[in-house]
Each structure stands twice: as structure tokens, then as C-alpha cells.
Amino acid sequence: MSKSDEILDVAEGFARERGYNGFSFRDIATKVGIKSASVHYHFPTKGDLGEALARRYADRFFSELGEPTAVASARRRFARYVGTFRKALTVDKKMCLCGMLGAEVASLPPAVVAETDRFFTRNIDWLQAAFPGGAKRTRRRAIFILATLEGAMVIARTFHDAEAFDATTAELASAVLD
Amino acid sequence: MSKSDEILDVAEGFARERGYNGFSFRDIATKVGIKSASVHYHFPTKGDLGEALARRYADRFFSELGEPTAVASARRRFARYVGTFRKALTVDKKMCLCGMLGAEVASLPPAVVAETDRFFTRNIDWLQAAFPGGAKRTRRRAIFILATLEGAMVIARTFHDAEAFDATTAELASAVLD
């Protein structure tokens, strides 16, 4: 794995755990085993790093998610979507990167905000394609699902209890699918 | 208003805008018009400040919310609950303090985590009292509502669009009330 990818991996871990303002170039460098100046070589400013972080996270997220039409039933599309978030919470044991960045949005460099915005927009597009219907209602429902999952991660992490996430998605399922 | 309250007001504004790691004692001092050492006089450590911040925020929140049984119908209780969050978003134009802290939970002093946890617990208690029913299902629904509103604030702020919040709560209303 390239040093650049190692840096992104470590930085993503910190960002999803502590937030954009909760880690430094030195934190990353120490964990990767290089010097902070070398991190600046790959990502000149923290904004550049944050931007790359959010873009890579989004690309990986949607790659893992697959096409909304890849599975046939609404029920299974929902399960797949929820599962992608759940894995981020229970396997990585961390926040959704863009959920974290969304909370901090007012203190982020513009490029990072743009990538965060784009992640959410792509989520809404995916959900609209997965659960079609009347345009306006479909969009509302998409935002609803996205918001609920991001919020569920915050609550579950504060309680150190993935059950809070599952409780939320169970309720969400009956709201959206029935 | 006491200097201590002024400090809390300013600090709350910063925390809800930038997160716990996004402001300093000097930021507060400058805006209040005193020196950073004077902020330390009132709140020795940043943890003390954060703890006071979260506790005051929670107390004000529930004072504004009133008792869950103060209004008779489930529909009006829901409207009151949602309205309290909506005001935080549209009047203050900021995140819910504890929603922000919940995202950052892994990088906060223990006392701040405890207060954040307590805010969420009190919310769930309020919601369970407001929308009674079978114990387990009631709790699930309470977590669901709380998570959805916190998430809706994150999305709405990233999009700079309160309509995203309203879209979410409209969907949530029909999920919970119908």
C-alpha cells in the first residue's frame, strides 16, 4: 500500500473518531511512522487532506453499496443501505465520516464542505432511485432515511450501544417499507 | 447578566457552530471582551466549561420543552418536541449542542460525555412519557425520533436548507403518529 493511502487510512480513522478539528498532521505522521513534513508532501494543506478523505470515503461507500437497482425488492435495497451504515458503525467502530463532517460543517474549509455536501446528495440520489414514486415525496423520504441513519450513529456511539442503531433502523424500516 | 453567563453564551455559540475542538479559551475571551485567564477563573479547565455548557443546554432545552403531559394529544406533543429542535436550527441557526458533542464523543473529557449521554437519556425519557405504549416498542420509537431529529439537523445545516429538516420531520410525523 502506498504511503499516501496509509496516510488517508490513518487520517480517516482519526477524523471519524475525533472530528476534523480533533487531529493533527503530527498525529497522522506518528501513527504512519513518518514525519509531519512528509504528510504535507502528499497533502499540502489540511483542507487538501480533508477533501481527499471525504472523496475517497464517498467513493468507497458507493462502491460497497452497489447500484440501487442491483437487488430487486425494496426490502432488500433497504437492508443493503442500512447494512452499509451499520458496518461503518460496528466493524470500523466509528462515525460515518461525512456525518461527522456535516456536524462540523461551519468550521471546515470550503472544499471539504463541498465533498460532504456531495456525499449527502449522492445518498439522496441513490435512495430516490432505490425507492421510486412521486418525485417530491420520494425526495422527502430519501432525506428522511439519510438523516435518521446519521443520527442513529451519533446516538449509538454516545451510548456505546449498537442496539440503539438497530432499534432506530427497525422503526425506520416499518415506516418506509410498510 | 453575569460574566459567567456571558462566557457560557459565547462558548455555546462556538461549540454549536464549530464543535468542542473548534474553539479556544482565547476565542471566547476575545468575544466576551476579557482575557483568557479570566475564563479560566470561572471554568478552570476546558472540561469544566464543556460540562457546564452541556448541563445548561440540557436544562434550558427541557425547560423550554415543558412536561410531556402538558399538552393532551400525541400530535401536539410531537409538534412541541419537533418545534424545540427546529427553533435551535432556524432561530439560533446552529446545531443542537449535544448532537455536536455526540458526534465528537470519542474526543471529549469524561464529564462532557456524561452530560451528553444524560441529555439523550432525558430526551428518550420525555418521548417515552409523551408517546406511551408497550415498554420496548416505546423505547425504540423514542430513540428513533431523537436520532432522526439530530440527523436532520446535520443534513439541513450541510445543505444550508431548513426545508431538509422539515421534510424529515414531516415524514417522521406520519411514521410515528399514523
Place this chain on the structure above:
DNA sequence: AACAACCTATCTATTGATAGGCAACAACAT
């Protein structure tokens, strides 16, 4: 006298960022 509520001055550690050096390697001309 005692206390509260500020202040000045200062500390050490850390922040994001830059300048310039050095070794490894590839491309290319001789």
C-alpha cells in the same frame, strides 16, 4: 481582613506550514 473578579505576564506543548537537503531511481544522451 477577606473575598471575588478581573488583570498582566508567562509557561510548555502543539498547531499547520515552509525551506532546503539527500538518497533512490528512471530517462536519456554520449
Place this chain on the structure above:
DNA sequence: ATGTTGTTGCCTATCAATAGATAGGTTGTT
């Protein structure tokens, strides 16, 4: 094959700014 040049990827060393925090002084009130 040999030397030259350029690029990549790291390094050391350093910067000014800022972080949270402390010691101790001043002022005003009780």
C-alpha cells in the same frame, strides 16, 4: 557502460501562531 538530469519521497530544522493552563498582582466590595 557512463555520466547527466530530473523526479519522487522522504528527511532535518525551523517558523509564527495558538493551545490550555498557571502564578501572582490589582481593584473593588463586603
